[in-house]
Amino acid sequence: MIVGLTGGIGSGKSTVASMFSELGVPVYIADTEAKKLMYNPAVRAKITEVFGEKAYTASGPDNAYIAGIVFKDKEKLAILNGIIHPEVGRHFKKWNEAQKGPYVIKEAAILFESGAYKDCDIIIMVMAPRETRIERVMRRDGVSREAVNNRIENQWDDDKKAELSDYIITNTDIEETRKQVRELHSRLIKIRASR
Template sequence: MIVGLTGGIGSGKSTVAAMFSELGVPVYIADTEAKKLMHTSPKIREQIVQLFGEKAYTQSGPDNAYIAGIVFRDKTLLTRLNSIIHPEVGRHFKGWYTNQKAPYVIKEAAILFESGAYKDCDAVITVTAPLETRIERVILRDGAAREAVEARIKNQWDEARKIELSDYVITNTDLENTEKQVQELHLRLIKAREQ
């Protein structure tokens, strides 16, 4: 069973993914794998350079700050970038998934809905937190300016839309409570898999 895990920036997806991992659930982090593929795939590199020019890559790999500076101001270019990367991540995930033996796996992706990847999931969990909490977390985590964080939030679906399409919602405002929600959901998912 494939369980999608998503949520807006700063909601705590990575924290929740780590909690599932601690319970022995195989977790695939789409953003991490996308970054690796941007480094290793000649096909992705070629398409990104065509889209953004030679400056998109340095000798050490993709210039993520340069690319982000462009795409978070231009939704069309963001969509085109995602159309380069996400099919490759989807193929990579399928290869990874075939090697898993657990009752279910977690596929964590920031834009699970936006990319359409949720359609390949048997269930979807959305992690949520109040908007102001999310903004503060990202400013603290990335040292980003508030305006930059707000621009990234505007490029993602709003939480209400994600929640509407989700099977489960985890509210991440207090770590102890979040952990309890993850453990309860883990048991429900194993039970669902056995039926």
Template sequence: MTKIIGLTGGIGSGKTTVAEMFRALGVPVYYADDEAKSILFTPQVAQLVKETLGESVFTDGIPDRAKIASVVFSDPQKLAQLNAIIHPRVAEHFKQWTLEHSTAPFVIKEAAILFESGASKQCDAVILVTAPVETRIARVMARDGVTREMVLKRMANQWTDEQKMGLSKYIITNIDTEDTKKQVLATFNFLNIIEN
């Protein structure tokens, strides 16, 4: 039976970078956040988003992720409504994807809100990627071209590292790339021995 290993971390922690390192080691990686983004543009979901969040989050008839973010990250109820549209569809897609990778000893499910969405309950173990808060803020500001205030708003909608640590079996601190690679390799070796 293929084990499901969750991989999560707060915004700017570098969880996607860590996921890529696991993928380079031959581990199948499912990017839940990427799937959530592509689901947003399917006609059925776009219509539901329009009904839920209104016409203002669309540009030229297409969902505008920046506009959606500005609405949902300042209104927890709207965020919950959006998640209720997106997450069940991502979960269904992941189920199909897992079947396609059933020969792998374990797969990794990368998701920003693995604990918040309840998806961690379907995982055999969870890897948490951490980095100092100021490092994370700087990374997101540089990556997304957003203000410090906008980053802090997004962070406020995610659990803290402290909340996640108690529920995570493996922790990778992502500050220095070479050091992170060593931690990924050590975790990979652990997973091959312990989770199998």
């Protein structure tokens, strides 16, 4: 059973994903794998063709340079996603085939935007107030409020995601979040057993 885990930037998806991981659930972090796949020569060639030679430095992709373009240009963001997401989809499929256990978590910020939600049996959304999210990302990434808002504006809004989600975890208090994860884990195991 594939359980999609999503939420806007700064909502705490990674925190929730690590809580599921601590419970022994295999977790696939799409963003981490996408970054690794950018080193793939075929992916690199496609990205360089669109974004130019500056998209890569001697040590690998220049994520700040690429982000500076795509978060201001929706067309370029769509092109980048069109290069990366099919690769992530193939990689996830292989990874999933090797997993054991009642279910796996696929954590992806743009689960809906990329269409990857269609491959999920159940979807969990992590939510937090916008101001909390902005402050978390500014602290975590050392970026400006404007940069965070640009990223938020390039994702679907929470209401739209919530409508398509099966479960919502509110992530404002760490212990309360942990409790929600444990309860949901028990429920997911029961759901899997009944199928």
